[in-house]
Amino acid sequence: MPTYDAAPQLDPPTREEELVFREIYDQWHARIYSLSMYVTRSAFMSEEITQDVFLKLWNQRSSLAQIEHLPAWIRTITINTTINYLRKKAREQLLLKNYLEQAHEQTDDGFQGLRERELAGLLQGIVKDLSPQQQKVWELTRGGGMTLEQAAIEMGITRNTAKEHLARAIKTIRSRMDGHIELMVTAAVGLFL
Template structure:
């Protein structure tokens, strides 16, 4: 019952935000900002970067507020957006040597000497390479599902294809990405599972 009430409350907030209600937007921000900051900090190892991720997420929510009435699971939508912002940040880290070194500096400064952040950055880069090898339609399906958080039905409508086609394509896409990563990544099964759960 509690979860149902929370869902209804967040759906109501989304409806108000879609109508341009700034107070509702502020309420949503206050509800999620600390949780999203903590989530982002686990992977960026930088308070500044984590704060930037959260700001970017809510900026996108406001810019795309007219679409909020189509969202059925607000929490999933928000965390998907946050995950994608972290993905984008770590992809930049993987491509930029200076940022890569800064991440390591942040890890050492915080006392966390694991390779978590670098592993995640490498994973983001490898997944992007795998996605680049997909057909244009499969790339569209992947991005709409994993980057924009759309449901299978929403993707089907947007692309003019059937829901079963979307489902089957996602199964094929994720299988392909996992196979691609297995051929590129020399890592433990446990670490692979954690990283794949974050990005896929």
């Protein structure tokens, strides 16, 4: 079975290639950076583009001395590298935008619904553990849409007694829900976003 090297073996650069490349680097670095900065208006992108241009120049180092119109050649490489970089960034941003839109749709449809069901299940469990009177006043006022006075009449108790049962029910529910704050926040976010 043949073996493969991780990277191809390149001939080491000659002293002349290094000198020519160094001269080009010293002469053109600021110009390439300035051009890319003018187009991108981003220091980070300009550094990336400048590095890519010099990498391309380095890979062509053996033929640099033979190029007749080196300034035009370098400008062309810089412009093409800048355009390619901007196209790549635009594609990445479009992909990210599409991904975020899909993730938001999935969150709305799947994850958010799951969180709401979990929260509803947790609340039902807590309500089942309330005293019968607290349970009844909670269900009538929160689930049944009755006012506190209507719930009191339905239960055959005074309004103040119904109010006391509801206050205790709310206190119990809040204290038991405190341990599930992440679930409550996640479900609430879905209501507003």
